[in-house]
Amino acid sequence: MKEISELNLPADLRYADDHEWARLEDDKVRVGLDDYAQDQLGDIVFVELPQTGDIFKKGEVFATVESVKAVSECYMPISGEIVSVNNDLEESPELVNNSPYGAGWFVVINPGNPSEMDTLMTSEACLEKLKGT
């Protein structure tokens, strides 16, 4: 497992307590699982994603990740409607390990309330929190 100093937490993203990341792309928000979470989970073997059109509130379960070690739920970092899901994860769940911020993205959402982005942590805050635990 990675040392905290080895973690990759890009500064252009926002982070939720449960290690989902969110990136504002024009008026949409792309969501995935951060480097810390993918590293902790180990080899990811299955990702269950929602369907486009599904609507979730911030904090609701929208996806399930299964690794060789455990099954974990993923929670919506902000409220919104799913407008796109990463179907490549069906065949290649390892993308979450290999490229958590690139090809391993989970969903794109149409945010109900874009200002909810401000409730999420910056990469510095996320790193501070990890150091504290």
Next chain:
Amino acid sequence: MRYLPHTSEDIKSMLQVVGIDNIDDLFSTIPDNCISKDDLQLPDALTEWELDSHMSALSDTMAVSPDYKVFMGAGSYEHYIPASVSFLLGRSEFVTSYTPYQPEVSQGTLQAIYEYQTLATRLLGMEVATASHYDGATALAESLLMAVRITRKKGVAVSSLIHPLYRQVVQTYFEPTGYQVIELPYLNNGITDLTGLDELNDLAAVAVQSPNFFGCIENLKEAGEKIHNKDALFITCFTEALSYGLLKNPGSQGADIVCGEGQSLGIPRSFGGPALGMLAGKKKYMRSLPGRLVGQTKDLDGKRGFVLTLATREQHIRREKATSNICTNNSLCALAAAIYMASVGGTGIKKLAGLNHDKAEYLKQELKKAGFKISFESPTFNEFVVKFSADFDSVYDCLLEKKIVAGLPLSEYYPELTGHYLLCATETMSKNDMDALVREVKL
């Protein structure tokens, strides 16, 4: 793995470790108003010989083959069970009160389940089979719930020619879920009427049984196409697993999920149970399968081994999000089926299925010659429906006294079919047996 009960010494030392005086203290968290205060109302104990004679008397109230000639199938079939099945099944390594799943101590049991799964997929023409379920009815209910999980739609349709008791179990499973169960009517020729599907939308799945409850063989390929056009999953159900020795398997006909009863594969009828719920699906639906699944793997030394796999679908890991509330399987019955299929082999199953069809066909033709009407004209396997005279009830009772069970009266399940009887003839019926039945019903 052997089953060794605890001695009172064992229990005493375990209680000491956890620091309590008696076993009842373990249950102290159960609310007082949930605990029964009265003694159980049980009859006095019997001696062994009294109990033996009591059980014999109970058994004598049943009409059992070979003493009786039982022309009744309807979901439970009289088939010859090769001696290899009972002999191997009785080995103490397999007979235990609980199925041990720990791979360290249970390679034999796990391999046996794996072999069963492999044989089941071959028989049904599917990619993945589960380690088994309680019976055909629960396998059907679980299959329908599986379809709801996969498609996220809220309704299912089932043919009214699926075994009536299976449909009752489905209703029981579905009642608290709020998902709708629609029954599809049947046509005059004895197969399911799928024309009503046009009116139905948002179905997770449509389930069809073949051979159906009237013994008729459904056109699964055509049904599958209609069902897939509605964007629903195609579930096929069966009560007579042996029929696939003769009929095209459901996988080749486009089934997404196949479920049914495996009792025909080496399991005695035993007054209706225990049975074998078989369930198989396409590989892409693997993670939505209910229940246990055994997989093949390699140990640290690279040697072949067997373990429970995809257990993340199960209740002890996923809790309320599990694919089923059942974390067990019918291992001994699955083992019986595996030994049966391996003993009889592909060629044997084909021959046996042919024999079943030919015998039933002989009985059907003889009844026709005797002037009785065959109720439905669709082709059948080893069961068919015949119309007897309106006052056949008394003849039926008369035959019972002569130790012949002349089929199942259908009016209880299909009120419009008064006087119609579902008859079955398997390989165990001789020409003499069938001629005797025809002679008796003609009188």
